Amino acid sequence: MQDFENIQSIWQSHSVELKISSEEMLDQAKKEVNAIRTKSLLNIGGMVLSFIAFSAALLYFNFDSWTTNLGIEIVVLAVAIYTILLYREHRLISRNDFTEHPGAFLGKLHEYQLSRFNLYNKLYWFYVAAISIGFVLFFFETLHNLDTWIQVSIILFTVLWMVFCATILRKAFMKKEKERIDLLIEKFERISAQFHEK
Amino acid sequence: MDQKDLLFKQIFDSNSKKIFHLCYGYTGDADAANDLLQETFLKVWQNMDKFRQKSLISTWIYRIAVNTCLTYLRSEKRQAKDELTETLIETKTEEYSEKNEQVALLYKSISKLEENDRLIITMVLDELPYHEIAEISGISEGNLRVKIHRIKQKLTELYNQHARL
Numbered sequence: 001m002q003d004f005e006n007i008q009s010i011w012q013s014h015s016v017e018l019k020i021s022s023e024e025m026l027d028q029a030k031k032e033v034n035a036i037r038t039k040s041l042l043n044i045g046g047m048v049l050s051f052i053a054f055s056a057a058l059l060y061f062n063f064d065s066w067t068t069n070l071g072i073e074i075v076v077l078a079v080a081i082y083t084i085l086l087y088r089e090h091r092l093i094s095r096n097d098f099t100e101h102p103g104a105f106l107g108k109l110h111e112y113q114l115s116r117f118n119l120y121n122k123l124y125w126f127y128v129a130a131i132s133i134g135f136v137l138f139f140f141e142t143l144h145n146l147d148t149w150i151q152v153s154i155i156l157f158t159v160l161w162m163v164f165c166a167t168i169l170r171k172a173f174m175k176k177e178k179e180r181i182d183l184l185i186e187k188f189e190r191i192s193a194q195f196h197e198k
Numbered sequence: 199m200d201q202k203d204l205l206f207k208q209i210f211d212s213n214s215k216k217i218f219h220l221c222y223g224y225t226g227d228a229d230a231a232n233d234l235l236q237e238t239f240l241k242v243w244q245n246m247d248k249f250r251q252k253s254l255i256s257t258w259i260y261r262i263a264v265n266t267c268l269t270y271l272r273s274e275k276r277q278a279k280d281e282l283t284e285t286l287i288e289t290k291t292e293e294y295s296e297k298n299e300q301v302a303l304l305y306k307s308i309s310k311l312e313e314n315d316r317l318i319i320t321m322v323l324d325e326l327p328y329h330e331i332a333e334i335s336g337i338s339e340g341n342l343r344v345k346i347h348r349i350k351q352k353l354t355e356l357y358n359q360h361a362r363l
Contacts, residue, residue: 004350007304007357011323014301016219020232022203022210022239029240102244190269191240 026099032184033098033105039177040090047083054079063141071137078130085123089115098188106188113181120174128166206243213256214239216324217263223320224267224313226305234270238263253333260326260334264317307356315349322346 002010020028054076063069092112096105135158143151217238221231241262249258308316314335321331328346332339 002354002357002361004354007354008323010297010300010304011223013297014304016215016222016228016231018215018218018235020214020235022207022214025210025236025239026243029236099240099243187237190266191237191244193269 029099030097032187033093036180036184037090037094040086040093044083044086044090047079047086051076051079051083065141067137067140068142071134071140073134074130074137075134078127078134082123082127085119089119102188102192106185106192109181109185109188113178113185116177116181117174120170124166124170128162132162202246206246209242209246209255209259210239213259216256217259219324220260220263220317220320221267223305223308223323224316226309230270234263234266237270238266241266254330257330257333260321260330264334267317268313303357303360307353307360310356311349311352315345315352318342318346319349319353322350 054072058069058072058076063072089112092108092115093105096108098105139151139155139158143154146154214235218231218235221234221238222228225231225234238259242259249255308319311319318331318335321334326334328342329339331346332342335342337345
């Protein structure tokens with residue numbers, strides 16, 4: 001049988017270990033935001049690489065047919081526009097530091113989430129349409145001299161790959177990203193709420 | 199390091215251990231307590247200029263921590279408190295010793311108390327003056343004394359009940 005004084009001595013004998021400093025704590029908070037920033041940068045990096053690759057094809061290869069050039073030009077333009085849109089979004093979350101300006105950052109995070117949703121919904125279909133037209137025009141010349149079965153295989157693979165990206169991959173990506181941003185918003189709103197109420 | 203950083207470091211160094219213990223008592227889990235500590239001190243960092251020195255800074259921080267604890271587990275995405283606390287406390291008893299067992303029993307008993315009572319008793323266990331606890335929890339000192347007496351009895355009863363099992 002223990003009385004309260006004994007219970008209190010048990011509590012006080014249990015020393016908790018705190019292995020974090022004030023700087024580490026603030027850094028840890030920034031890390032969660034940085035993960036989203038890094039992902040957004042990687043996304044932009046991938047698009048820039050695609051832009052360079054398609055532009056190089058346009059510059060360094062001589063195609064006979066105008067359709068091929070037009071096809072690549074359409075793809076390059078679509079990639080460039082999409083990259084600019086991604087960059088504009090990136091700027092929304094890269095300018096503010098949550099630990100310094102919580103209200104402003106939270107506002108931008110909401111804006112970012114909405115903008116991402118639009119980019120991967122309405123705008124994505126314009127992007128896919130442009131890329132598809134580009135590839136159709138590109139294939140006119142490039143597949144012309146190949147065997148029929150190779151032509152069919154390449155077209156089939158391209159179509160399947162684009163369908164896969166536009167459906168399963170896009171949805172999974174959107175779901176994961178929404179969950180991650182929702183969690184961050186929830187946490188930041190919780191942190192900001194106590195002082196808004198007063 | 200600018201003045202704000204220095205001041206924050208001082209505040210963190212002198213209060214973080216107590217706040218961590220409070221959060222640990224509330225959740226019974228080191229990871230969750232760490233999250234709560236982080237949220238509490240982020241609020242402190244962001245609102246340092248709003249602190250008006252009408253009370254002790256430690257009282258102000260405790261008040262933030264108590265509010266943070268109460269809203270944390272109520273969030274929809276968190277697990278139910280009992281489920282969380284019990285599971286995690288069980289994992290803490292790997293290294294068997296009489297002291298570890300007593301500590302685990304104590305956390306388990308605290309987890310059976312009401313949310314507000316859990317926070318009040320952890321402050322009592324940490325020997326915070328009653329007038330400070332009253333200010334933090336927003337209860338008059340007279341009412342608090344009655345409440346604390348009741349919680350102490352309940353905790354002792356729960357502890358002894360668990361110890362007999």
